[in-house]
Amino acid sequence: MPCNWQFYLKQATDTIRNPTAGEFFSTEAVGDVTEALVREGIQNTLDARRKKADGSKQPAHARIFLSEMTGALPASRAQRWFGTLWPHVVAPGNGLRNQPAQDDRCPFLVFEDFGTTGLTGDAEKDDQIEGVTNHFLRFFRGDGLSGSGDDKTIGSWGVGKTVFPRASRISSLFGLTVRSDDDRQLLLGRSILKYHRCNETSYKSDGYFGHSRLDGFMLPTGDPAVLDEFRSDFRIKRQAECGLSIVVPWYEIDGDDGMSRGKVISAVLRGFFYPILMGHLAVTVATPGDEITLDASSIMSKVESIGGSLALELLPLLVLAEWARTRLDSEFQSLLPPVPDKKQKLSPELVPDAVAKQIRQSLAQRQPVALRVPMHVQPRDGEPQATFFNIFLEHSGEDGEKPVFVRDELIIPNVQTPRIPQVRALLIVEDKPLATLLRDAETPAHTQWNQGTSNFKNRYKFGPGAIDFVRLGVSELLRIINQAEQQPDPSITIDFFFIPAEPEDEDTVPARRHRAKKKGEQTEVEEIEIKKRTPPRFRIDKMSGGFSIRPGDPESPLPRYIDIRVAYDIRRGNPLKKYHPADFDVGKAPIQFEKDGADVTKNEGNELQVKVNQREFRLDVTGFDTDRELYVKADAKEAVDD
Numbered sequence: 001m002p003c004n005w006q007f008y009l010k011q012a013t014d015t016i017r018n019p020t021a022g023e024f025f026s027t028e029a030v031g032d033v034t035e036a037l038v039r040e041g042i043q044n045t046l047d048a049r050r051k052k053a054d055g056s057k058q059p060a061h062a063r064i065f066l067s068e069m070t071g072a073l074p075a076s077r078a079q080r081w082f083g084t085l086w087p088h089v090v091a092p093g094n095g096l097r098n099q100p101a102q103d104d105r106c107p108f109l110v111f112e113d114f115g116t117t118g119l120t121g122d123a124e125k126d127d128q129i130e131g132v133t134n135h136f137l138r139f140f141r142g143d144g145l146s147g148s149g150d151d152k153t154i155g156s157w158g159v160g161k162t163v164f165p166r167a168s169r170i171s172s173l174f175g176l177t178v179r180s181d182d183d184r185q186l187l188l189g190r191s192i193l194k195y196h197r198c199n200e201t202s203y204k205s206d207g208y209f210g211h212s213r214l215d216g217f218m219l220p221t222g223d224p225a226v227l228d229e230f231r232s233d234f235r236i237k238r239q240a241e242c243g244l245s246i247v248v249p250w251y252e253i254d255g256d257d258g259m260s261r262g263k264v265i266s267a268v269l270r271g272f273f274y275p276i277l278m279g280h281l282a283v284t285v286a287t288p289g290d291e292i293t294l295d296a297s298s299i300m301s302k303v304e305s306i307g308g309s310l311a312l313e314l315l316p317l318l319v320l321a322e323w324a325r326t327r328l329d330s331e332f333q334s335l336l337p338p339v340p341d342k343k344q345k346l347s348p349e350l351v352p353d354a355v356a357k358q359i360r361q362s363l364a365q366r367q368p369v370a371l372r373v374p375m376h377v378q379p380r381d382g383e384p385q386a387t388f389f390n391i392f393l394e395h396s397g398e399d400g401e402k403p404v405f406v407r408d409e410l411i412i413p414n415v416q417t418p419r420i421p422q423v424r425a426l427l428i429v430e431d432k433p434l435a436t437l438l439r440d441a442e443t444p445a446h447t448q449w450n451q452g453t454s455n456f457k458n459r460y461k462f463g464p465g466a467i468d469f470v471r472l473g474v475s476e477l478l479r480i481i482n483q484a485e486q487q488p489d490p491s492i493t494i495d496f497f498f499i500p501a502e503p504e505d506e507d508t509v510p511a512r513r514h515r516a517k518k519k520g521e522q523t524e525v526e527e528i529e530i531k532k533r534t535p536p537r538f539r540i541d542k543m544s545g546g547f548s549i550r551p552g553d554p555e556s557p558l559p560r561y562i563d564i565r566v567a568y569d570i571r572r573g574n575p576l577k578k579y580h581p582a583d584f585d586v587g588k589a590p591i592q593f594e595k596d597g598a599d600v601t602k603n604e605g606n607e608l609q610v611k612v613n614q615r616e617f618r619l620d621v622t623g624f625d626t627d628r629e630l631y632v633k634a635d636a637k638e639a640v641d642d
Contacts, residue, residue, distance in 0.1 A: 001211045001221075001223075002211065003209060003210055003211050003221050003223075003226060004084040004209070004211075005082075005084040005085040005088070005189065005191065005207050005208070005209050006084075006207060006208060006212060006216075006218055007088055007191075007193075007198075007203040007204060007206065007207035008203065008204045008206065008207075008216070009201065009202070009203060009204070010195060010202040010203060010204050014204065016195050017195075017205075018095065018194040018195060018205060032256065032257060032263075033163070033166065033167050033252065033257040033259065034257075034259045034260075034263040034264055034267050035267045035270075035271065036163045036166075036167075036445065037109075037111070037163045037164065037167050037248075037259075038064070038264060038267035038268055038271060039163075039267070039271050039445070039446075040161065040163045040164075040445075041062065041064070041111040041113075041164075041246070042062055042268070042271065042272050042281070042283065043410060043446070044113070044161070044244075045060050045062045045113040045116060045281070046060065046275060046280070046281065046409060046410070048060070048113060048116035048117050048118075048135075048243070048244070049115060049116055049117075049280075050115055050116060050117055050180060050242070057280070058115055059115055059279060059280050059281065059282065060113055060114065060115040060116055060280070060281055060282075061113070061114040061115055061281075061282045061283070061284070062111070062112065062113050062114075062281070062282070062283045062284070063110070063111075063112040063113075063114070063237055063283075063284045063286065064109070064110070064111055064264055064268075064283065064284070064285050064286070065109065065110040065112075065235060065286045065287070066107075066109055066251070066259060066260070066261060066264065066285075066286070066287050067107050067108045067109070067110075067235070067287075067288065068107060068253070068287055068288060069105065069107055069253065070288050070289070071107075071235070071287070071288035072105040072106055072107040072108070073105065073106040073107075073108060073233055073234070073249075074105055074106075075102070075103045075104060075105055075106070077106075077233055078104075078105070078106040078249070079102075080229075080233070081174075081189075081209075081230075081233070081249075082106075082170070082172075082249070085170070085172065085191060085207065085209070086102050087198050087199065088191065088193060088196065088198050088203065088207060089102075089170050090102075091193075091196040091197060091198040092196070092197070093194060093195075093196050093197070094193040094194050094196040095171070095193050095194035095196075096169070096170065096171060096193065098169050098252075099169060099170060100169055100170070100250050104250075106249050106250055107250060107251060107253055108234055108247055108248060108249050108250070108251065109167065109247070109248040109251040109259065110234060110235065110236060110245060110246070110247055110248075111164075111245070111246045111248070112236070112237055112238055112243065112244070112245040112246070113243045113244055114238070114241050114242075114243050115243070116180075116242060116243040116244065117135070117179070117180040117181075117242060117243075118135075118177040118178050118179040118180055118242045118243050118244055119135045119136040119139050119140075119175070119177040119179060119186075119244055120133070120134075120135050120136065120179050120180060120181045120182075121133060121134030121135050121136040121137055121138075122134055122136070122137070123136045123137075123184075123186055123188075123219065123220050124213075124217075124219060125137050126141065126217060128142065136177070136179075136186075139161055139175065139244075140175065140188055140190055140208075162192070164246055164248050165190070165191070165192045165248075167248050167251050167252070167257075167259070168248045168249055168250055168251060169250040169251070169252060170191065170249060170250055171191060171192050171193060172189065172190065172191040172192075172249060173189065173190055173246055173247060173248055173249075174187065174188070174189045174209065174230070174234075174246070174247040174249075175187070175188055175189075175190075175244060175245070175246050175247075176227065176230060176231075176236060176238065176244070176245040176247075177243070177244045177245070178238060178240060178241060178242045178243060179242065180242040183240075183242075184222060185222055185224075185227055185240075186220040186221070186222050187209075187210070187220055187221050187222070187226065187227055187230055188208060188209065188210050188218075188219075188220035188221075189208060189209025189210065190206065190207070190208055190209070191206070191207040191208075191209075192205060192206060193205055193206075193207070234247045256582075261285060261287050261290065264285050265285050265292065265294075265306070266310055268283050268285065268294060269294065269299075269303065269310065269314055270310075270313075270314070270411075270413075271411055271413070272409075272411070273299065273314060273317065273318060273321065273411075274321055274406050274409055274411060275409040276294055276295060276296060276299050277296055277299060277318060277321050277322055277325065278296070278325060278409065279295075279296040280409065281295075281409075282294065282295035282296075283295075299318065300315070300318055300322075303315055303318065309573070313573070316396070316424060317404060317424070317426065320368060320392055320394055320424060320426055321392075321426055323368050323392070324368075324370065324390070324392040324426055324428065327370045327392075331370055332370045332371060332372040332390070333355045333358055333359065333369065333370065333371045333372070334355070334371070334372045334373075334374065335350050335351055335352070335355065335371070335372070335373050335374065335477075336349070336350045336351075336352065336374070337350070337374035337375060337376065337386070338350060338375060338376065338469075340376040340378070340384035340386075341376075341378065341384055341461075342462065343462045343465035344375045344376060344462060344465050344466050344469040345465065345468075345469065346373075346469060346472070346473060346476040346477060346480070347480075348480050348483075351477065351480050351481065355371075356480070356481045359371070359393065359477075359481055360481060362393075363393065363394070363395050363423065364395075366394070366395050367394075368392060368393065368394040369391075369392065369393040369394070370390065370391075370392055371390065371391040371392070371393065371477075372388055372389075372390055373388060373389050373390070373391060373473060373477075374386065374387070374388045375387060375388065375389070375434070375466065375469055375470075376466075377433040377434055377436075377437050377460065377466055378460060378461040378462060379459065379460055379461070380458060380459055380460055380461055385433040386433075387431045387432075387433040387434040388431050388434070389427060389428065389429045389430075389431070389434060389470060389473070390427070390428045390429075390430075391403075391425060391426070391427050391428075391473060391474060391477070392425065392426040392427075392428070393423055393424070393425050393474075394423070394424050395422060395423065395424070396422055396423055396424040397422065398421075398422065398424070399421060399422075400419030400420065400421050401419060401420060401423070401424055401425075402415075402417055402418075402419050402420070402569075402570075403415075403417060403420065403425035403426065403427050403474045403475075404425070404426050404427065405417075405427050405429070405470075406426070406427065406428045406429065407429045407435055407438050407439065407442075408429070408430060408435050408439070409430075410446060412438075412442070412446065412447060412448065412449065413447055413448075414447040414448040414628065414629075415448055415449060415471055416448065416471065416569075416628075416629040417471050417472060417474070417475065418472070418475040420474060420475060420478060423474075423478060425474045427470070427473060427474060429470065434466070434470070437456075437460060437463065437466055437467075438467070438470065439455075440453070440455040440456045440459060440460075441453055441455070441456040441463070441467055442455075443627070448627060449467050449470075449471060450627060451463060451464040451467055535552065535553030535555055535556045536552035536553055536556065537552045537553070537556045537557060537558065537559045537636050538550065538551060538552045538559060538562060538634070538636065539551070539552050540632050540634060542630075543620065543622065544622070544626060545622045545623060545624050545625075545626045546620065546621045546622035546623060546624050546630070547566075547620075547621055547630060547632050548618060548619065548620045548621070549562060549564070549598075549610065549617075549618065549619045549621075549634065550617075550618055551615060551616060551617060558612055558615060559612055559636035559637065559638070560611070560612060560636075560637065560638045560639065561601075561609060561610065561611055561612065561636070561637040561638070561639070561640060562609070562610040562612065562634050562635070562636055562637070563607070563608075563609055563634065563635045563637055564607070564608040564609070564610065564632065564633070564634045565606055565607050565608075565632075565633045565634075566579075566584075566586065566606045566607075566608070566621075566624075566630060566631070566632050566633075567579040567583070567606055567630075567631050568583055568624075568625070568628045568629065568630065568631070569628070569629040569630065569631040570631075575631040576606070576631070576633065579605075579606045581605065583606075584606070584623075584624060584625075585604070585605060585606075586603045586604065586605065586606060586607070586608055586621070587603045587604045587605070589623070590623035591603075591621065591622070591623040591624070592621070592622050592623050593619065593620070593621055594618075594619070594620040594622075595610075595617075595618065595619045595620070596616075596617060596618050597612070597613050597614035597615075597616055597617030597618065598610050598611060598612050598613055598614075598617040598618070598619050599611045599613065600619070601640070608621070609640070
């Protein structure tokens with residue numbers, strides 16, 4: 001039976017509802033298309049791992065192949081797969097903005113997973129049945145469908161797969177699956193356009209490649225000849241191995257959304273170094289002329305060989321994560337749990353003195369620390385459940401890093417949390433009650449925790465407090481330890497934990513502080529002189545969707561001008577260098593100013609200049625994304641730069 005593309009006809013009773021699921025991934029802070037696709041594909045791979053006899057999941061292997069232009073499918077062969085789709089590709093109003101020409105060569109991306117189950121379930125079903133798992137239907141025919149109960153996965157929204165057609169200039173994909181439950185090999189294509197008219201006929205948004213049932217329902221093909229042809233044209237590695245192979249035709253090579261080997265490798269390492277290091281995942285990134293495999297045995301050496309800023313960022317984390325992976329339960333320091341049936345909050349009485357001292361000593365001696373933090377999760381209609389997360393700390397030479405948060409081996413990159421001076425932190429959540437709560441609080445791209453998600457609201461008692469307990473866990477712990485009353489014992493202090501010496505005359509003599517300095521096996525104590533801090537001339541306050549500038553110390557001279565630079569914060573590195581005009585422009589809506597006693601003399605890109613006119617001045621700047629944390633740098637000036 002011949003295979004072709006077919007869109008379903010619009011019926012008079014159909015509401016015109018264009019697809020929007022992909023917008024979650026174009027507006028949320030998930031990074032560019034490369035990061036979104038890698039993140040979703042590997043998350044699906046981890047979810048679909050086959051189980052061992054003991055119920056645990058076996059390791060999985062993902063392969064990402066980029067044809068580049070050198071391996072692009074010739075137009076004559078592309079016609080074989082897309083010829084019947086093309087009238088819809090060129091139809092007006094279909095939502096595409098950068099379609100290729102029909103006689104263009106077709107660069108393509110392949111994402112394959114191995115050691116996985118494939119898309120199991122009845123491939124001929126057109127509706128989800130309560131209590132019946134159907135991964136095939138979810139992937140190809142359902143948006144917003146995800147697992148429930150024991151079938152719940154790392155993801156929870158069921159819209160992430162839209163990143164694959166979004167990465168295609170014709171908003172289309174193919175999926176070839178070999179299923180573990182029946183060993184069937186099935187191929188189906190899907191195209192997601194807007195409602196459109198083609199040859200004077202109105203069509204719905206979804207089109208499928210396969211063969212048509214008598215009632216017009218599009219079914220996958222299992223024709224061995226078609227599958228062999230497909231494997232050959234798109235360089236598919238999968239033969240009879242269970243799993244899923246996804247093909248994204250006409251992926252973007254150039255421009256802001258351009259995908260390259262280097263960007264894919266970077267996205268894999270930044271997003272999934274932890275499951276790779278744990279031995280649960282290996283990833284191969286290939287092009288027609290090159291191939292690299294990242295696994296537990298090679299990830300360190302591969303990152304070292306890549307070098308540059310990626311190595312500077314990841315190698316210390318890899319070393320800490322490798323140390324964390326081998327810790328025994330007996331090696332963990334433990335805090336005390338908060339009261340169960342109340343808001344969870346980390347307070348000083350939960351940090352035993354012996355634990356606080358051990359953390360200080362370990363950091364002072366440049367030794368890592370393993371810490372278990374117990375807490376409780378309380379479902380709305382249930383009893384409090386005891387749970388915990390683990391924190392791994394070590395001294396860092398960086399001025400400020402954000403902790404790295406890992407939930408069920410998925411790195412959550414945009415958690416709003418303070419930077420920690422001179423301490424590197426890895427926070428791991430694997431215990432089921434807490435992991436489930438945090439997954440429910442995650443936005444569709446699983447990049448941050450938000451108490452306003454529909455999966456989370458009204459599901460837990462004290463739910464927002466539980467999120468904050470984790471989100472602020474590292475910073476609160478270090479604040480408590482740093483502020484704890486202790487005798488001045490210079491042998492256990494480090495730069496981050498300064499202990500003031502007895503003051504002399506504070507008005508005339510600078511403060512003196514002690515710090516430990518390692519010299520061979522000996523610890524020498526040196527006294528360093530700290531200049532008295534100048535009272536601030538202005539202050540920056542956080543507000544919803546923005547920030548405000550206010551006068552500082554009343555005794556300080558008023559600044560004449562204030563130069564301000566703004567960016568969305570990132571986990572590590574300088575956020576200002578990562579600013580992109582697509583983030584916001586302070587000279588354009590929705591950014592707004594409210595001012596009194598000050599004038600905005602410059603507002604462009606991410607830079608502001610404020611002229612201060614009177615002592616009690618204020619400037620409120622709002623309109624920024626409330627789900628992202630702002631980084632604001634401001635400097636006082638007495639004159640405008642020429």
